[in-house]
Amino acid sequence: MVDALAGQACCRPNVGFGRCHAISLAQGAVAGVYGAGICQDAVVADKVTLADIETAASRLDGVVRNLPVHSARWLSDRVGGPAWLATENLQRAGSFKIRGAYNRLSQLTEDERSAGVVAASAGNHAQGVALAASMLGIQSTIFMPRSASMPKVIATRDYGADVRFHGSTLDEAIVEARAFADQTGALFISPFDHPDIVAGQGTLGLEILEQVPDVRTIVVCTGGGGLLAGIALAVASQRPDVRVIGAQAAGAAAYPPSLLAGHPVPLRTMRTMADGIAVGRPGDVPFEIIQRYVSDIRVVSEDMLARAQLLLLERSKLVVEPGGAAAVAAIIDDPNSFETPVVAVLSGGNVDPLVMMRVIRHGLTAGGRFTQITVHVPDRPGSLAGLLAEIGGLDANVVDVSHLRTNPRLAVDEVEITIDLETRGAEHREQLLGHLRDKGYRITEVQ
Numbered sequence: 001m002v003d004a005l006a007g008q009a010c011c012r013p014n015v016g017f018g019r020c021h022a023i024s025l026a027q028g029a030v031a032g033v034y035g036a037g038i039c040q041d042a043v044v045a046d047k048v049t050l051a052d053i054e055t056a057a058s059r060l061d062g063v064v065r066n067l068p069v070h071s072a073r074w075l076s077d078r079v080g081g082p083a084w085l086a087t088e089n090l091q092r093a094g095s096f097k098i099r100g101a102y103n104r105l106s107q108l109t110e111d112e113r114s115a116g117v118v119a120a121s122a123g124n125h126a127q128g129v130a131l132a133a134s135m136l137g138i139q140s141t142i143f144m145p146r147s148a149s150m151p152k153v154i155a156t157r158d159y160g161a162d163v164r165f166h167g168s169t170l171d172e173a174i175v176e177a178r179a180f181a182d183q184t185g186a187l188f189i190s191p192f193d194h195p196d197i198v199a200g201q202g203t204l205g206l207e208i209l210e211q212v213p214d215v216r217t218i219v220v221c222t223g224g225g226g227l228l229a230g231i232a233l234a235v236a237s238q239r240p241d242v243r244v245i246g247a248q249a250a251g252a253a254a255y256p257p258s259l260l261a262g263h264p265v266p267l268r269t270m271r272t273m274a275d276g277i278a279v280g281r282p283g284d285v286p287f288e289i290i291q292r293y294v295s296d297i298r299v300v301s302e303d304m305l306a307r308a309q310l311l312l313l314e315r316s317k318l319v320v321e322p323g324g325a326a327a328v329a330a331i332i333d334d335p336n337s338f339e340t341p342v343v344a345v346l347s348g349g350n351v352d353p354l355v356m357m358r359v360i361r362h363g364l365t366a367g368g369r370f371t372q373i374t375v376h377v378p379d380r381p382g383s384l385a386g387l388l389a390e391i392g393g394l395d396a397n398v399v400d401v402s403h404l405r406t407n408p409r410l411a412v413d414e415v416e417i418t419i420d421l422e423t424r425g426a427e428h429r430e431q432l433l434g435h436l437r438d439k440g441y442r443i444t445e446v447q
Helices: 050-060 073-079 097-105 110-115 124-136 150-158 170-184 195-211 226-238 255-261 284-293 302-315 323-333 353-366 383-393 426-438
Strands: 083-087 117-120 140-144 162-165 217-221 243-249 296-300 342-346 370-378 397-404 414-422 442-446
Touching (some): 050 226, 097 124, 117 170, 323 342, 383 414
Parallel strands (some): 117 140, 140 162, 217 342
Antiparallel strands (some): 370 442, 397 414
Protein backbone atom coordinates (compact mmCIF):
# COMPACT_ATOMS: atom_id res chain seq x y z
CA MET A 1 0.00 0.00 0.00
CA VAL A 2 1.33 3.43 -0.88
CA ASP A 3 2.15 5.39 2.26
CA ALA A 4 0.42 8.62 3.10
CA LEU A 5 1.61 11.78 1.38
CA ALA A 6 4.78 13.05 2.92
CA GLY A 7 3.78 16.65 3.19
CA GLN A 8 3.41 19.94 1.43
CA ALA A 9 5.84 22.63 0.40
CA CYS A 10 4.32 26.11 0.47
CA CYS A 11 5.39 29.11 -1.56
CA ARG A 12 4.11 31.88 -3.73
CA PRO A 13 2.58 30.76 -7.04
CA ASN A 14 4.99 29.90 -9.83
CA VAL A 15 5.59 32.35 -12.63
CA GLY A 16 3.46 31.53 -15.67
CA PHE A 17 0.80 29.08 -14.61
CA GLY A 18 0.44 30.30 -11.02
CA ARG A 19 0.57 26.85 -9.44
CA CYS A 20 2.14 25.49 -6.28
CA HIS A 21 1.97 21.77 -5.57
CA ALA A 22 2.40 19.32 -2.77
CA ILE A 23 4.73 16.50 -3.81
CA SER A 24 4.17 13.06 -2.32
CA LEU A 25 6.64 10.36 -1.41
CA ALA A 26 5.59 6.76 -1.07
CA GLN A 27 6.47 3.20 -0.10
CA GLY A 28 9.88 3.49 1.43
CA ALA A 29 11.06 6.46 -0.63
CA VAL A 30 12.66 9.43 1.08
CA ALA A 31 10.25 10.74 3.71
CA GLY A 32 9.48 14.39 4.31
CA VAL A 33 8.77 17.52 2.32
CA TYR A 34 10.73 18.01 -0.88
CA GLY A 35 11.37 21.60 0.05
CA ALA A 36 11.92 24.87 -1.71
CA GLY A 37 13.43 23.25 -4.77
CA ILE A 38 9.98 22.16 -5.87
CA CYS A 39 7.89 25.32 -5.49
CA GLN A 40 10.05 28.27 -6.38
CA ASP A 41 9.81 31.59 -8.16
CA ALA A 42 12.95 31.00 -10.20
CA VAL A 43 11.92 31.00 -13.84
CA VAL A 44 12.69 27.69 -15.53
CA ALA A 45 14.08 28.13 -19.03
CA ASP A 46 11.21 27.85 -21.50
CA LYS A 47 12.68 24.90 -23.38
CA VAL A 48 9.23 23.51 -24.17
CA THR A 49 6.03 25.50 -24.62
CA LEU A 50 2.40 24.77 -25.35
CA ALA A 51 3.00 26.08 -28.86
CA ASP A 52 5.73 23.46 -29.33
CA ILE A 53 3.31 20.72 -28.29
CA GLU A 54 0.57 22.01 -30.58
CA THR A 55 3.01 22.19 -33.50
CA ALA A 56 4.14 18.64 -32.72
CA ALA A 57 0.50 17.54 -32.83
CA SER A 58 0.25 18.94 -36.37
CA ARG A 59 3.40 17.07 -37.42
CA LEU A 60 2.05 13.84 -35.96
CA ASP A 61 -1.32 14.10 -37.69
CA GLY A 62 -1.60 10.91 -39.75
CA VAL A 63 1.55 9.46 -38.16
CA VAL A 64 0.23 8.35 -34.78
CA ARG A 65 -3.01 6.50 -34.24
CA ASN A 66 -5.89 8.50 -32.87
CA LEU A 67 -6.75 6.11 -30.05
CA PRO A 68 -9.93 6.65 -28.04
CA VAL A 69 -9.66 6.33 -24.28
CA HIS A 70 -11.25 3.17 -22.87
CA SER A 71 -13.62 3.17 -19.94
CA ALA A 72 -12.73 0.70 -17.19
CA ARG A 73 -15.66 -0.14 -14.93
CA TRP A 74 -13.53 -2.41 -12.76
CA LEU A 75 -11.22 0.53 -12.06
CA SER A 76 -14.13 2.94 -11.66
CA ASP A 77 -15.54 0.68 -8.94
CA ARG A 78 -12.30 1.01 -7.02
CA VAL A 79 -11.92 4.78 -7.23
CA GLY A 80 -15.61 5.55 -6.82
CA GLY A 81 -16.00 7.49 -10.05
CA PRO A 82 -15.27 7.46 -13.77
CA ALA A 83 -11.93 5.91 -14.71
CA TRP A 84 -10.44 5.83 -18.18
CA LEU A 85 -7.44 4.17 -19.85
CA ALA A 86 -5.30 5.98 -22.41
CA THR A 87 -4.21 2.99 -24.48
CA GLU A 88 -0.80 3.91 -25.87
CA ASN A 89 -0.02 0.18 -25.72
CA LEU A 90 -2.03 0.06 -28.97
CA GLN A 91 -0.04 2.89 -30.56
CA ARG A 92 2.20 2.35 -33.58
CA ALA A 93 5.36 0.49 -32.54
CA GLY A 94 3.57 -0.49 -29.33
CA SER A 95 4.07 2.62 -27.20
CA PHE A 96 3.90 6.41 -26.99
CA LYS A 97 7.55 6.70 -28.08
CA ILE A 98 6.73 7.24 -31.77
CA ARG A 99 5.33 10.66 -30.80
CA GLY A 100 8.59 12.12 -29.54
CA ALA A 101 10.81 10.23 -31.96
CA TYR A 102 8.97 11.39 -35.09
CA ASN A 103 8.69 14.95 -33.81
CA ARG A 104 12.45 15.02 -33.22
CA LEU A 105 13.55 13.33 -36.45
CA SER A 106 11.18 15.22 -38.71
CA GLN A 107 12.95 18.49 -37.82
CA LEU A 108 16.48 17.34 -38.69
CA THR A 109 18.44 19.13 -41.40
CA GLU A 110 19.46 17.29 -44.56
CA ASP A 111 23.04 17.05 -43.27
CA GLU A 112 21.82 15.54 -39.98
CA ARG A 113 19.62 13.07 -41.81
CA SER A 114 22.44 11.94 -44.06
CA ALA A 115 24.67 11.28 -41.03
CA GLY A 116 22.05 8.97 -39.51
CA VAL A 117 20.78 8.74 -35.97
CA VAL A 118 21.70 6.61 -32.97
CA ALA A 119 19.67 5.82 -29.86
CA ALA A 120 19.74 3.62 -26.78
CA SER A 121 16.71 1.82 -25.46
CA ALA A 122 15.41 -1.28 -23.72
CA GLY A 123 12.85 -1.53 -26.49
CA ASN A 124 10.11 1.09 -26.76
CA HIS A 125 12.24 4.10 -27.70
CA ALA A 126 14.21 1.77 -29.97
CA GLN A 127 11.10 0.88 -31.93
CA GLY A 128 9.86 4.47 -31.98
CA VAL A 129 13.15 5.77 -33.37
CA ALA A 130 13.52 2.89 -35.82
CA LEU A 131 9.98 3.37 -37.17
CA ALA A 132 10.27 7.15 -37.38
CA ALA A 133 13.66 6.88 -39.10
CA SER A 134 12.28 4.36 -41.58
CA MET A 135 9.33 6.62 -42.39
CA LEU A 136 11.69 9.57 -42.97
CA GLY A 137 14.39 7.65 -44.88
CA ILE A 138 17.04 7.99 -42.16
CA GLN A 139 19.53 5.26 -41.17
CA SER A 140 19.23 4.34 -37.49
CA THR A 141 21.54 2.47 -35.12
CA ILE A 142 20.10 1.31 -31.80
CA PHE A 143 22.08 0.21 -28.75
CA MET A 144 20.12 -2.08 -26.44
CA PRO A 145 21.01 -3.65 -23.07
CA ARG A 146 21.92 -7.32 -23.36
CA SER A 147 18.83 -8.09 -21.27
CA ALA A 148 16.45 -6.54 -23.83
CA SER A 149 13.55 -8.84 -24.66
CA MET A 150 13.73 -10.64 -27.99
CA PRO A 151 10.34 -9.42 -29.29
CA LYS A 152 11.54 -5.83 -28.86
CA VAL A 153 14.86 -6.61 -30.52
CA ILE A 154 13.19 -8.35 -33.47
CA ALA A 155 10.64 -5.55 -33.92
CA THR A 156 13.38 -2.91 -33.87
CA ARG A 157 15.30 -4.75 -36.56
CA ASP A 158 12.14 -5.22 -38.61
CA TYR A 159 11.72 -1.43 -38.64
CA GLY A 160 15.13 -1.23 -40.34
CA ALA A 161 17.48 -0.36 -37.48
CA ASP A 162 20.99 -1.72 -36.97
CA VAL A 163 20.70 -3.20 -33.46
CA ARG A 164 23.77 -3.51 -31.25
CA PHE A 165 23.99 -4.78 -27.66
CA HIS A 166 25.91 -3.14 -24.83
CA GLY A 167 25.77 -3.32 -21.06
CA SER A 168 23.18 -4.68 -18.68
CA THR A 169 21.22 -1.44 -18.11
CA LEU A 170 19.77 1.32 -20.24
CA ASP A 171 22.20 3.84 -18.76
CA GLU A 172 25.17 1.75 -19.93
CA ALA A 173 23.66 1.49 -23.40
CA ILE A 174 23.19 5.27 -23.49
CA VAL A 175 26.89 5.84 -22.73
CA GLU A 176 27.88 3.55 -25.61
CA ALA A 177 25.39 5.18 -27.98
CA ARG A 178 26.80 8.62 -27.20
CA ALA A 179 30.31 7.31 -27.83
CA PHE A 180 29.13 5.95 -31.18
CA ALA A 181 27.68 9.37 -32.02
CA ASP A 182 31.00 11.05 -31.24
CA GLN A 183 32.90 8.55 -33.38
CA THR A 184 30.62 8.51 -36.43
CA GLY A 185 28.84 11.84 -36.50
CA ALA A 186 25.44 10.21 -36.13
CA LEU A 187 22.97 12.29 -34.13
CA PHE A 188 22.11 10.91 -30.69
CA ILE A 189 18.36 10.77 -30.07
CA SER A 190 17.63 10.86 -26.35
CA PRO A 191 14.77 8.72 -25.04
CA PHE A 192 13.44 11.65 -22.98
CA ASP A 193 15.94 14.47 -22.49
CA HIS A 194 15.27 16.82 -25.40
CA PRO A 195 12.63 19.54 -25.91
CA ASP A 196 11.40 18.00 -29.17
CA ILE A 197 10.96 14.61 -27.49
CA VAL A 198 9.04 16.13 -24.57
CA ALA A 199 6.86 18.19 -26.94
CA GLY A 200 6.03 15.10 -28.98
CA GLN A 201 5.06 13.11 -25.91
CA GLY A 202 2.99 16.06 -24.68
CA THR A 203 0.60 15.64 -27.60
CA LEU A 204 -1.00 12.82 -25.64
CA GLY A 205 -1.93 15.35 -22.96
CA LEU A 206 -3.84 17.40 -25.53
CA GLU A 207 -5.71 14.28 -26.66
CA ILE A 208 -6.66 13.34 -23.11
CA LEU A 209 -8.08 16.82 -22.45
CA GLU A 210 -10.06 16.64 -25.67
CA GLN A 211 -11.49 13.19 -25.00
CA VAL A 212 -12.10 13.56 -21.25
CA PRO A 213 -12.86 17.27 -20.82
CA ASP A 214 -13.99 16.85 -17.21
CA VAL A 215 -10.85 14.95 -16.15
CA ARG A 216 -9.57 15.77 -12.67
CA THR A 217 -6.52 13.49 -12.38
CA ILE A 218 -4.10 12.01 -14.92
CA VAL A 219 -1.68 9.29 -13.80
CA VAL A 220 1.37 8.66 -15.98
CA CYS A 221 3.94 5.85 -16.05
CA THR A 222 7.34 7.44 -15.48
CA GLY A 223 10.93 6.50 -16.27
CA GLY A 224 13.19 9.32 -17.48
CA GLY A 225 10.21 11.66 -17.40
CA GLY A 226 9.62 12.70 -21.02
CA LEU A 227 6.02 11.52 -21.16
CA LEU A 228 5.14 12.84 -17.70
CA ALA A 229 6.72 16.21 -18.42
CA GLY A 230 5.04 16.59 -21.79
CA ILE A 231 1.60 15.70 -20.47
CA ALA A 232 2.04 17.87 -17.37
CA LEU A 233 3.02 20.91 -19.42
CA ALA A 234 0.21 20.42 -21.94
CA VAL A 235 -2.35 20.03 -19.16
CA ALA A 236 -1.02 22.84 -16.95
CA SER A 237 -1.13 25.22 -19.90
CA GLN A 238 -4.87 24.72 -20.38
CA ARG A 239 -6.27 23.11 -17.25
CA PRO A 240 -4.18 24.05 -14.19
CA ASP A 241 -6.89 22.55 -11.98
CA VAL A 242 -6.08 19.01 -13.20
CA ARG A 243 -3.63 17.01 -11.11
CA VAL A 244 -0.94 15.16 -13.05
CA ILE A 245 0.73 12.33 -11.11
CA GLY A 246 3.75 10.23 -12.00
CA ALA A 247 4.03 6.51 -11.19
CA GLN A 248 7.41 4.80 -10.82
CA ALA A 249 8.51 1.26 -10.00
CA ALA A 250 9.97 1.01 -6.49
CA GLY A 251 13.09 -0.67 -7.85
CA ALA A 252 13.82 2.22 -10.24
CA ALA A 253 12.32 5.29 -8.59
CA ALA A 254 14.78 8.06 -9.43
CA TYR A 255 12.39 11.00 -9.15
CA PRO A 256 11.63 11.07 -5.39
CA PRO A 257 15.27 11.49 -4.26
CA SER A 258 15.99 13.82 -7.18
CA LEU A 259 13.05 16.07 -6.36
CA LEU A 260 14.12 16.10 -2.74
CA ALA A 261 17.62 17.17 -3.77
CA GLY A 262 16.32 19.75 -6.24
CA HIS A 263 18.30 18.28 -9.14
CA PRO A 264 18.60 14.92 -10.95
CA VAL A 265 20.35 12.34 -8.78
CA PRO A 266 21.42 8.99 -10.27
CA LEU A 267 20.33 5.82 -8.51
CA ARG A 268 23.08 3.50 -7.33
CA THR A 269 21.17 0.34 -8.25
CA MET A 270 17.96 -0.64 -10.01
CA ARG A 271 15.96 -3.85 -9.95
CA THR A 272 12.50 -4.13 -11.45
CA MET A 273 10.49 -6.16 -13.94
CA ALA A 274 9.44 -2.83 -15.49
CA ASP A 275 12.38 -2.49 -17.89
CA GLY A 276 10.58 0.15 -19.95
CA ILE A 277 10.70 2.65 -17.06
CA ALA A 278 13.97 1.52 -15.46
CA VAL A 279 15.92 4.75 -15.82
CA GLY A 280 18.59 5.54 -13.25
CA ARG A 281 18.67 9.33 -13.66
CA PRO A 282 15.91 11.80 -14.59
CA GLY A 283 16.48 13.85 -17.70
CA ASP A 284 17.38 17.51 -17.18
CA VAL A 285 14.72 18.84 -19.55
CA PRO A 286 11.78 16.84 -18.16
CA PHE A 287 13.00 17.29 -14.58
CA GLU A 288 12.53 21.06 -14.70
CA ILE A 289 8.98 20.67 -15.98
CA ILE A 290 8.06 17.89 -13.56
CA GLN A 291 9.52 19.86 -10.69
CA ARG A 292 7.07 22.68 -11.42
CA TYR A 293 3.90 21.09 -12.73
CA VAL A 294 3.53 17.54 -11.41
CA SER A 295 1.45 17.09 -8.28
CA ASP A 296 2.71 13.76 -6.92
CA ILE A 297 5.10 10.93 -7.62
CA ARG A 298 3.77 7.53 -6.56
CA VAL A 299 6.07 4.55 -6.11
CA VAL A 300 4.64 1.06 -6.63
CA SER A 301 5.92 -2.40 -5.76
CA GLU A 302 6.59 -5.32 -8.07
CA ASP A 303 3.52 -7.05 -6.64
CA MET A 304 1.30 -4.11 -7.58
CA LEU A 305 2.79 -3.91 -11.07
CA ALA A 306 2.05 -7.59 -11.62
CA ARG A 307 -1.49 -7.29 -10.24
CA ALA A 308 -2.19 -4.27 -12.45
CA GLN A 309 -0.87 -6.05 -15.54
CA LEU A 310 -3.03 -9.08 -14.77
CA LEU A 311 -6.15 -6.97 -14.17
CA LEU A 312 -5.65 -5.13 -17.45
CA LEU A 313 -5.34 -8.45 -19.25
CA GLU A 314 -8.34 -10.08 -17.57
CA ARG A 315 -10.74 -7.19 -17.18
CA SER A 316 -9.92 -4.87 -20.09
CA LYS A 317 -8.47 -7.48 -22.47
CA LEU A 318 -5.37 -5.32 -22.92
CA VAL A 319 -1.80 -6.60 -23.16
CA VAL A 320 0.38 -4.11 -21.30
CA GLU A 321 4.03 -4.39 -20.29
CA PRO A 322 4.92 -4.05 -16.58
CA GLY A 323 6.15 -0.47 -16.93
CA GLY A 324 3.07 0.41 -18.95
CA ALA A 325 0.86 -0.75 -16.08
CA ALA A 326 2.52 1.48 -13.45
CA ALA A 327 -0.21 4.13 -13.53
CA VAL A 328 -2.93 1.54 -12.92
CA ALA A 329 -0.78 -0.04 -10.20
CA ALA A 330 -0.58 3.32 -8.41
CA ILE A 331 -4.35 3.75 -8.59
CA ILE A 332 -5.31 0.31 -7.30
CA ASP A 333 -2.67 0.64 -4.58
CA ASP A 334 -4.38 3.69 -3.06
CA PRO A 335 -7.68 4.19 -4.91
CA ASN A 336 -9.25 6.67 -2.50
CA SER A 337 -6.59 9.32 -3.10
CA PHE A 338 -7.40 9.96 -6.78
CA GLU A 339 -10.05 12.51 -7.63
CA THR A 340 -12.27 11.38 -10.49
CA PRO A 341 -12.66 11.36 -13.40
CA VAL A 342 -9.20 9.82 -13.53
CA VAL A 343 -7.22 8.80 -16.60
CA ALA A 344 -4.46 6.19 -16.36
CA VAL A 345 -1.93 6.20 -19.18
CA LEU A 346 -0.93 2.74 -20.44
CA SER A 347 2.42 3.71 -21.90
CA GLY A 348 3.37 0.52 -23.77
CA GLY A 349 2.47 -3.04 -24.68
CA ASN A 350 5.77 -4.48 -25.89
CA VAL A 351 6.14 -7.45 -23.57
CA ASP A 352 8.06 -10.69 -24.02
CA PRO A 353 5.63 -13.64 -23.79
CA LEU A 354 8.07 -15.42 -21.44
CA VAL A 355 8.11 -12.37 -19.17
CA MET A 356 4.34 -12.19 -19.43
CA MET A 357 4.04 -15.77 -18.19
CA ARG A 358 6.21 -15.01 -15.15
CA VAL A 359 4.40 -11.76 -14.44
CA ILE A 360 0.99 -13.43 -14.70
CA ARG A 361 2.05 -16.02 -12.14
CA HIS A 362 3.47 -13.27 -9.94
CA GLY A 363 0.23 -11.32 -10.25
CA LEU A 364 -1.86 -14.39 -9.46
CA THR A 365 0.26 -15.01 -6.38
CA ALA A 366 0.05 -11.39 -5.25
CA GLY A 367 -3.73 -11.53 -5.65
CA GLY A 368 -4.06 -14.75 -3.65
CA ARG A 369 -5.06 -16.81 -6.67
CA PHE A 370 -1.93 -18.94 -6.94
CA THR A 371 -0.26 -20.34 -3.85
CA GLN A 372 2.65 -22.67 -3.24
CA ILE A 373 2.80 -24.29 0.17
CA THR A 374 5.38 -26.59 1.73
CA VAL A 375 4.12 -29.05 4.32
CA HIS A 376 5.92 -31.61 6.51
CA VAL A 377 3.87 -34.79 7.01
CA PRO A 378 4.58 -38.28 8.38
CA ASP A 379 6.23 -40.51 5.78
CA ARG A 380 3.61 -43.24 5.73
CA PRO A 381 0.91 -44.47 3.33
CA GLY A 382 -2.12 -42.20 3.13
CA SER A 383 -0.44 -38.99 4.31
CA LEU A 384 -0.49 -37.36 0.89
CA ALA A 385 -4.02 -38.58 0.13
CA GLY A 386 -5.25 -37.14 3.40
CA LEU A 387 -3.63 -33.77 2.75
CA LEU A 388 -5.06 -33.58 -0.77
CA ALA A 389 -8.49 -34.51 0.53
CA GLU A 390 -8.42 -31.59 2.98
CA ILE A 391 -7.38 -29.25 0.18
CA GLY A 392 -10.02 -30.57 -2.19
CA GLY A 393 -12.66 -30.22 0.50
CA LEU A 394 -12.15 -26.45 0.40
CA ASP A 395 -12.37 -26.30 -3.41
CA ALA A 396 -8.73 -25.41 -4.03
CA ASN A 397 -7.31 -26.82 -7.24
CA VAL A 398 -4.02 -28.74 -7.05
CA VAL A 399 -1.74 -27.84 -9.98
CA ASP A 400 1.44 -29.70 -9.02
CA VAL A 401 2.85 -31.85 -6.22
CA SER A 402 6.45 -32.73 -5.39
CA HIS A 403 8.05 -34.86 -2.62
CA LEU A 404 11.38 -34.34 -0.89
CA ARG A 405 12.89 -36.77 1.62
CA THR A 406 16.48 -35.49 1.72
CA ASN A 407 16.06 -32.12 3.43
CA PRO A 408 18.23 -32.09 6.61
CA ARG A 409 15.43 -30.23 8.38
CA LEU A 410 13.24 -33.31 8.10
CA ALA A 411 12.92 -35.92 10.81
CA VAL A 412 13.69 -39.51 9.82
CA ASP A 413 9.99 -40.34 9.50
CA GLU A 414 8.93 -37.13 7.69
CA VAL A 415 8.50 -36.11 4.06
CA GLU A 416 8.34 -32.60 2.66
CA ILE A 417 5.53 -31.99 0.19
CA THR A 418 5.35 -28.87 -1.98
CA ILE A 419 1.99 -28.20 -3.58
CA ASP A 420 1.04 -25.58 -6.18
CA LEU A 421 -2.57 -24.49 -5.73
CA GLU A 422 -5.10 -22.34 -7.47
CA THR A 423 -7.27 -20.42 -5.01
CA ARG A 424 -10.08 -17.92 -5.54
CA GLY A 425 -8.34 -15.00 -3.87
CA ALA A 426 -6.59 -13.86 -0.71
CA GLU A 427 -9.55 -14.66 1.54
CA HIS A 428 -9.90 -18.19 0.15
CA ARG A 429 -6.15 -18.75 0.50
CA GLU A 430 -6.16 -17.68 4.14
CA GLN A 431 -9.20 -19.88 4.80
CA LEU A 432 -7.35 -22.85 3.31
CA LEU A 433 -4.14 -22.21 5.26
CA GLY A 434 -6.07 -21.75 8.49
CA HIS A 435 -7.98 -24.97 7.93
CA LEU A 436 -4.81 -26.98 7.30
CA ARG A 437 -3.15 -25.60 10.42
CA ASP A 438 -6.26 -26.39 12.47
CA LYS A 439 -5.99 -29.97 11.20
CA GLY A 440 -2.45 -30.17 12.56
CA TYR A 441 -0.49 -29.79 9.34
CA ARG A 442 2.90 -28.10 9.75
CA ILE A 443 3.17 -25.59 6.94
CA THR A 444 6.78 -24.43 6.74
CA GLU A 445 6.59 -22.08 3.75
CA VAL A 446 3.97 -20.18 1.77
CA GLN A 447 4.60 -18.36 -1.51
